[in-house]
Amino acid sequence: MIRTGIGYDVHRLAKGEALILGGVTIRSEKGSVGHSDGDVITHAIVDALLGASGCGDIGTHFPSDDERWKGMSSLHFLSNTVKVIGDAEFQITNVDATVILENPRLSGYLEEMKKVLAAEMKIEPGAISVKATTTDGLGFIGQKEGIGAMAIATVTKV
Secondary structure, three states: OEEEEEEEEEEEEEEOOOEEEOOEEEOOOEEEEOOOOOOHHHHHHHHHHHHHHOOOOHHHHOOOOOHHHOOOOHHHHHHHHHHHHHHOOEEEEEEEEEEEOOOOOOOOOHHHHHHHHHHHHOOOHHHEEEEEEOOOOOHHHHOOOEEEEEEEEEEEEO
């Protein structure tokens, strides 16, 4: 059985916050505001994997009102998710993710994000794609007030 899931996440941006994407710290004037580290791309991937495997969503496993997750690295969520879907007898086939951010430009960070995320998911880097785009100045992301990410994951029953 092959299954596919979609993940989506957005966070507000603020000065004085770190910008962490795909487990990589990005040099930026503003960072993502979140209960954990606010890593939108990892959050979107977690939701896509959980959805594909029928194992709930990020809020079910890592609720934002639970103090255990305050300031936690989202890579912890991802590694825990890999275990959850493995326990459900699914393995990751591939992941495609896009971060949506006006600036800074992310092209110099995408390969590192890909390597970090692939290692955390225990998949080959060729099984993941990480991309970036802008909204050309439109909406809250375009006005540099927020950041978003989308991901799609395909899993196979083992």
